[in-house]
Amino acid sequence: MHKRIVIGLTGGIGSGKSAVSSKFEQIGITIVDADIVAREVVALGSDGLNKISAHFGLGILNSDKTLNRAKLREIIFKDEKQKIWLNNLMHPMIRTQITLKLEQAKSPYVILVAPLLFENNLDKLCQRTLLIDVPVALQIDRTTSRDKVSSEQVKSIIASQMPREQKQALADDILNNSQVLSYTEQEAEALHLTYLELANSNH
Incomplete structure (x- = not known):
């Protein structure tokens, strides 16, 4: 192969x-868009979103239980430690998903x-x-x-x-x-x- x-x-x-x-x-x-993948790994009900809300508390969610991106951006903009935590969570998940999508391309x-x-x-x-x-x-x-x-x-x-x-x-x-x-x-x-x-x- x-x-x-x-x-x-x-x-x-x-x-x-x-x-x-x-x-x-x-x-x-076939186009694989890293930004779209980054949204998918924190979509409603995803493992990523569950870990983020467990870490930052439920206040990080909108009323419909989706991620409040503006609030998350605000937190990590002010706090380098939280930014590192988030990157350490997100980057491997995004990379895994991207690799999977690249392999599935026809x-x-x-x-x-x-x-x-x-x-x-x-x-x-x-x-x-x-x-x-x-x-x-x-x-x-x-x-x-x-x-x-x-x-x-x-x-x-x-x-x-x-x-x-x-x-x-x-x-x-x-x-x-x-x-x-x-x-x-x-x-x-x-x-x-x-x-x-x-x-x-x-x-």
Whole structure:
């Protein structure tokens, strides 16, 4: 049994990861999204959610017994120890789920979308990495209009992530997403052919 090629797709906030990953999805490539997995492992009735509420108390839940993310963010933002506790719980669970989903993928190669691909060492699960890259000014511009948040807030999120230059140095492929969407889609199609070749030579 050959190992399926995994392409790690990453990029800062507002870089257009979703637009690029949905293009690959249209071509028929399986997408595993780390953010979605992170939500699934703390979904209602999950082991993750039970452990979080046992640790932080039932006050961490909404009235419908789902996780109150805003409250949890507030706690771990103020308390480094609690943040470490949460990461130690979440990261192995997320990684296990991601690995499972990658193994179940049926397409010639599979794409793992993760905003913190390098920061959380998820690139170790990938044979190749793709950075969706845009200038910081454009990240701020896109995110403020999309999420209706202040540019200060976006700047602080960007500051908390790995610097753009560092990601550029780590990535195998870089897709400049500051052009029009049709250009981005053409670039994605070209990369698709490269990845297909990789997948075929991996048999």
